[in-house]
Amino acid sequence: MQQFSLPRPDDWHLHLRDGELLATTVPATAKVFGRAVIMPNLVPPVTTTAQAHDYRQRILAEIPKNTEFEPLMALYLTQQTTVEMIEQAAADDTIIGFKLYPSGATTNSDAGVTDIEALDDVFAAMAKHQVPLLVHGEVTAADIDIFDREKVFIDTKLRPLLARHPKLKLVLEHITTGDAVDFVESMGPSVAATITPQHLLMNRNDLLVGGVRPHNYCLPILKRREHQLRLQQAAVSGSPKFFLGTDSAPHAQSKKEAACGCAGCYSAPAALPLYAEFFDRMQALDKLTDFASHFGADFYGYPRAQERVTLKATEWQVPSTVETAVGPMVPYWANEKLKWQIVD
Ligand SMILES: NC(=O)N[C@@H](CC(=O)O)C(=O)O
Ligand SMILES: [Zn+2]
């Protein structure tokens, strides 16, 4: 096969950042994806519908001409989120749901949740109005090993949360372990997960063997190969519970290549070809369409895309850097080759 097309995919987990960087990040995603869930971990965080509306306008201003792109805004759940804020979001078409960051778990999560149980009335309102809860699923306790943080979060926080609120619509974002796959499969159709390209294509050896590779560092951290294999099987399984979410998360080169480097892989410049590379290596290209273009829209209740994008088998090299208004960034997979290329 030299060329194939699929309905325009959606990215169900994306960081665009703000300010001058939007001129780079918005076109990079809008070129390929029809919709994207926009993460609210700005400084300060996007906690209210009013803030989300302003942020959405700044994003819309950067969409290239003749391009249709719909940003779906996620609000940042805090200890101060109220039932009224859930009801307001439920009635607002521009808001897709609330994002739960355990405080301290990841980039710009300081304002995140410290006491999940104390928000039970908020989760009850989310379940009642079917407002999705998007979750960064890691505990942050200092005595829990970083490689165990997802599993411990699932066992001690998520399962009890869903036992208390069985109707809650929940997406476990950027899953990294077989434990997460088991958890999602054990739940009903209102629980799903997104999977990033880096967690499908890499394991922790790619982060640590032969030297530390800061551009492969993201959270939740890459796990051992047996977990990677479980994620790979989930992605090609044809289960509608697993779908595309890049978690493209740009940081300046100087912030990644540092004594204390930031977490996040800027995958947007190569996102769809990266997923195509993975599905091709698995001899499962026929499963890419459901994963990238159907299952996420079905889960969230959006129409499937009508327009199509085409990929051709022409090897290309991901650039070493991307110039932006805030300095160079090193994209994920920089200097490496990819087999599939998007036809403009
Ligand atoms: N994934 C990451 O490593 N980083 C994300 C935050 C997140 O999604 O956890 C970021 O905003 O940089
Ligand atoms: Zn996260």
Ligand SMILES: [Zn+2]
């Ligand atoms: Zn993210």
